[in-house]
Amino acid sequence: MNNKxxxxxxxxxMEMTTKESSALVQGLCAEIETFLGDExxxxxxxxxxxxxxxxxxxxxxxxxxxxxxxxxxxxxxxxKASANxxxxxxxxx
Amino acid sequence: MNNKISLQDLAASFAVRKGLPKKQAELFVRTMFxxxxxxxLKEGLVKIKGLGTFKLISVESRSSVDVSTxxxxxxxxxxxxxxxxxxxxxxxxxxxxxxxTTVILNPDTKLEDMEAMELNESLLxxxxxxxxxxxxxxxxxxxxxxxxxMPADGEEAGNVAEYEPEAEDSVVTLGEQIEQPVAExxxxxxxxxxxxxxDTEVIRQMVKNAVNKExxxxxxxxxxxxxxxxxxxxxxxxxxxxxxxxxxxxGDAHRPSSTQTVESKVTVKKAKEVKPVKAVVxxxxxxxxxxITSAAPTELQVKPVEAKPVAKYEQMPGGAYxxxxxxxxxxxxxxxxxxxxxxxxxGDPALSSYIVFFNHIENPDLVPLGAVLKxxxxxxx
Numbered sequence: 219m220n221n222k223x224x225x226x227x228x229x230x231x232m233e234m235t236t237k238e239s240s241a242l243v244q245g246l247c248a249e250i251e252t253f254l255g256d257e258x259x260x261x262x263x264x265x266x267x268x269x270x271x272x273x274x275x276x277x278x279x280x281x282x283x284x285x286x287x288x289x290x291x292x293x294x295x296x297x298k299a300s301a302n303x304x305x306x307x308x309x310x311x
Numbered sequence: 312m313n314n315k316i317s318l319q320d321l322a323a324s325f326a327v328r329k330g331l332p333k334k335q336a337e338l339f340v341r342t343m344f345x346x347x348x349x350x351x352l353k354e355g356l357v358k359i360k361g362l363g364t365f366k367l368i369s370v371e372s373r374s375s376v377d378v379s380t381x382x383x384x385x386x387x388x389x390x391x392x393x394x395x396x397x398x399x400x401x402x403x404x405x406x407x408x409x410x411x412t413t414v415i416l417n418p419d420t421k422l423e424d425m426e427a428m429e430l431n432e433s434l435l436x437x438x439x440x441x442x443x444x445x446x447x448x449x450x451x452x453x454x455x456x457x458x459x460x461m462p463a464d465g466e467e468a469g470n471v472a473e474y475e476p477e478a479e480d481s482v483v484t485l486g487e488q489i490e491q492p493v494a495e496x497x498x499x500x501x502x503x504x505x506x507x508x509x510d511t512e513v514i515r516q517m518v519k520n521a522v523n524k525e526x527x528x529x530x531x532x533x534x535x536x537x538x539x540x541x542x543x544x545x546x547x548x549x550x551x552x553x554x555x556x557x558x559x560x561x562g563d564a565h566r567p568s569s570t571q572t573v574e575s576k577v578t579v580k581k582a583k584e585v586k587p588v589k590a591v592v593x594x595x596x597x598x599x600x601x602x603i604t605s606a607a608p609t610e611l612q613v614k615p616v617e618a619k620p621v622a623k624y625e626q627m628p629g630g631a632y633x634x635x636x637x638x639x640x641x642x643x644x645x646x647x648x649x650x651x652x653x654x655x656x657x658g659d660p661a662l663s664s665y666i667v668f669f670n671h672i673e674n675p676d677l678v679p680l681g682a683v684l685k686x687x688x689x690x691x692x
Contacts, residue, residue: 219350221360247361249325256404260316265344290411297394
């Protein structure tokens, strides 16, 4: 499902035009972005949790050149599916 | 920072941003993630622009060891949902470290050296108090730091380590405490300036005497006690300074603004640094100009402070918290909203009503960009 289909489905369920739903989805994404930008974690019941994790800097060795490189620390977003979604995943098998 | 945001919080914030009714915003958020869940299970992939991609991937079965029993166990193959953020979102989250790139290490660099250096740094705590003093002076706000050091007078001189946390505290609280005195200063600044000139001359003399006396006493002391002596001197000079001030200024000196300002001058003279004084004056000048140039809401914000100079603030009727001071300031940026500011400041979005009340905001849904909000210091009644 790509973005277009998602917007269309969203519009259908919320009974609005695709234009409206597109704008709202964008707004919601921006909202999520600001929260995660503040290092907050967002937990959504029946779906999962988004959280920001800090990855420490580390030294890696390039396999081809054998050079040692220092990779800087970074912040990444982690997503964990909630328990009931995991249940659904099991059933899927 | 590191708050847990629930769906309701997200929806509330979203509703404010888009001007939706809260109910509808909540429904929207719920529906959005329902769709994602449904289709990621059905089709294996959902892409949302601005957020990222949810993907269903299968994990192959592998063998592992049971942590408690040590037995070998087989983990069955299963599926899981992964989320890959869009570039924009990933960059936003990684902003604090955005400037860093991977560097190639010199083959001679040994990591053990780095650890050794860190150790060395931690072995020099005696240097810290002095460093901190300098820091806070260059931050334009000398007076608060002094206040914090004064209570340390009675303590044993050898306890250099104990000065450390206090000085650190002061750096943190500087911004909070300076605002009020500056605002008060505006009114009586002209009148005071003249008398202060005289006062500081006298104080300077006193301080010099005190310093000389102390110097003689301390001369025999071992070198490593130098920092302790410095701290003690500072405190002694301060005490004398405030006594003299109290004498000359009479009842007026009990007001926090005048005491603090002159105190700051004393240390400044002592440390042979003129900068902070200028900074204080500049600050004052700035805040004098501000109400004139900025829009109406800013003028309103300044009023409660000016009208009640003796740390008395208008209280929220029926509120569970008491407004006891100004905690800090916030400049409104695009995408800011009061709920989030309140959450960040107090850890509770519900306290945004105090910000609204304290700043006399007429329409909380419409705060102009660039407006400077004063954040009240709240104490539970």
